[in-house]
Amino acid sequence: MSTSERSRSKGRPPQPGDIGRRVAHRREQVGLTREQVASRAGVAATYLEHLETRPADVGVETVTALAGPLGTSVRYLLEGGLDLPPGQGTPSLRPVVEELQPWECWARMEPGGVGRVALSTSGGPQVLPVNYRILDGTVLYRTTTRSVAATAVGKQVAFEVDRLDEALGTGWSVLVTGPARQVTEADAVTWFGKHADPRPWVGDGRDTWVRISPEKVTGRVIRSAGTTASDDAP
Structure with a gap:
């Protein structure tokens, strides 16, 4: 559609x-x-x-x-x-900042796409872009076994998705925090592999599936006065 x-x-x-x-x-x-x-x-x-x-x-x-x-x-x-870099556009003439309700945050994440995983590593904190999808109320992404993104398994992580409209100076951001776990169930891995979704932009060979179970979901939207938060939804 x-x-x-x-x-x-x-x-x-x-x-x-x-x-x-x-x-x-x-x-x-x-x-x-x-x-x-x-x-x-x-x-x-x-x-x-x-x-x-x-x-x-x-x-x-x-x-x-x-x-x-x-x-x-x-x-x-x-x-x-x-x-x-994003954010080079001119700010909205009459910006309004509002908190998003959890269901509004999920609605914005639902289409999937590219988000960022923030985690602590032996070399310090890192933020990594990943292709993701939403499945059963969790955030799912694919990576390689030895990648930094795979070291998120077993840790508390943050996951962020945003969208900016450079032309209008508006946008939104959603932040998810919770534990990351590897998907090891044979049936689940087979199902994910068959659908190949999310498909990483950097190519195939990423067969480690990581699922983030949200403990907290928050978000904010910057819109122009006279519009509603739903006007900026995907």
Whole structure:
């Protein structure tokens, strides 16, 4: 199901695509109306409104035309500073920080993806990115037997997932703490291996499965005033 389809199923209007968010954010930064930007870029104002408010496929020619009036680069509109550390965007004009309820934290983690495991090692504390999935109320990731991530087994660890919207200056972060254990049940390992999920970005050969059983789940969201926390949910 696409993002727009999920939005309609939840009774919310479709969310704009990444380029649309960056265009709208940059336009507000430079203090231009849609009509002004559209006129200078040679596009229809109705098209610019659609781009800023709904998912849309945008050609490089259109992005190039918009970059000039917005005083930014084509690369920024297309990639949003992909090769820069996160958090380089401009903060929201009216930020609101709220605590997330546990069920809201789980809803944000549920799709899986990339998170970070924080643990103590003989060389000091380390934070490691891992591909993860949620299974039966626990966090599951794959690694190799001799990896640092595998030394989490038998320890209290922290697991963090976040999402930042560089264009809008909003985002959320969820923190899970609890013991990490290796999944050794033969049936479970067979099932996991058959589904190969989560599939590590760094390749196969990672057959050690680690499960984090949460003892505490907390989270926060930074949103713009006038929106709700659910507007920023995946």
